[in-house]
Amino acid sequence: MPQAKTVKFHRWQSRNRYKFHRLFVCDKIWYDRHRKIRWEAEILAGKDTTQQRTAGGVEYTLVRKSVKNMNLRVRKDGTVQVSANPRMAAARIDAFVAAHADWIRAKQSEACRRMENAPDLPTMEQARQRFEEISSRIYPLFAGVLGNRPPEIRVSRMSSRWGVCYPDQHRITLALGLAAVPQPLIYYVVLHEYCHFVQPNHQKPFWDLMERYMPDAKLRRKVLQTYPCRKQ
Numbered sequence: 001m002p003q004a005k006t007v008k009f010h011r012w013q014s015r016n017r018y019k020f021h022r023l024f025v026c027d028k029i030w031y032d033r034h035r036k037i038r039w040e041a042e043i044l045a046g047k048d049t050t051q052q053r054t055a056g057g058v059e060y061t062l063v064r065k066s067v068k069n070m071n072l073r074v075r076k077d078g079t080v081q082v083s084a085n086p087r088m089a090a091a092r093i094d095a096f097v098a099a100h101a102d103w104i105r106a107k108q109s110e111a112c113r114r115m116e117n118a119p120d121l122p123t124m125e126q127a128r129q130r131f132e133e134i135s136s137r138i139y140p141l142f143a144g145v146l147g148n149r150p151p152e153i154r155v156s157r158m159s160s161r162w163g164v165c166y167p168d169q170h171r172i173t174l175a176l177g178l179a180a181v182p183q184p185l186i187y188y189v190v191l192h193e194y195c196h197f198v199q200p201n202h203q204k205p206f207w208d209l210m211e212r213y214m215p216d217a218k219l220r221r222k223v224l225q226t227y228p229c230r231k232q
Contacts, residue, residue, distance in 0.1 A: 056098030165196035
């Protein structure tokens with residue numbers, strides 16, 4: 001009988017030792033992760049997070065942020081940006097940019113050609129009239145949802161997106177640069193914003209609605225992505 005009690009005691013002790021070990025490992029992982037985040041935040045607080053640098057004959061903007069890998073991006077206006085972890089040495093980042101210098105110059109040439117070939121933009125009023133004409137053709141599809149009241153169409157100088165829908169304000173704002181793209185693509189953007197009166201996000205029901213009224217919506221979207229969204 002005492003022997004059985006001793007065996008039971010050892011089993012209980014083993015189970016608790018395993019639980020303690022598991023908790024210890026989890027706590028250590030949590031501590032190491034948060035210590036890393038806190039350390040990176042302290043580094044970012046003590047230095048300039050944005051720098052202008054040159055490597056391999058390429059001028060670029062270095063942005064220090066909490067990222068795992070270096071991210072190289074050539075914007076639509078031809079400028080270059082690199083995102084890197086604050087712990088990464090600047091010499092290593094310069095070497096990375098220099099190694100991709102030929103690829104960067106090729107992308108910059110493409111961006112320059114697109115901007116040179118882009119047509120001049122119309123005035124704000126001319127663009128608004130053009131957008132309202134297209135909106136009047138799409139509106140009947142959504143008249144019931146909109147309470148038989150067409151939405152207000154506004155034009156703005158935007159460089160990051162082609163349009164924005166404000167369901168609460170019953171308004172659609174479109175980028176001035178949209179007036180310079182082919183008309184089928186303008187139809188795509190206007191319909192896209194109208195669909196947001198029904199579906200506020202970009203989940204599957206939204207794209208199903210888009211394809212119901214525009215079966216080639218995906219193709220138009222792909223073509224639209226080749227055009228730069230310009231402010232001027």
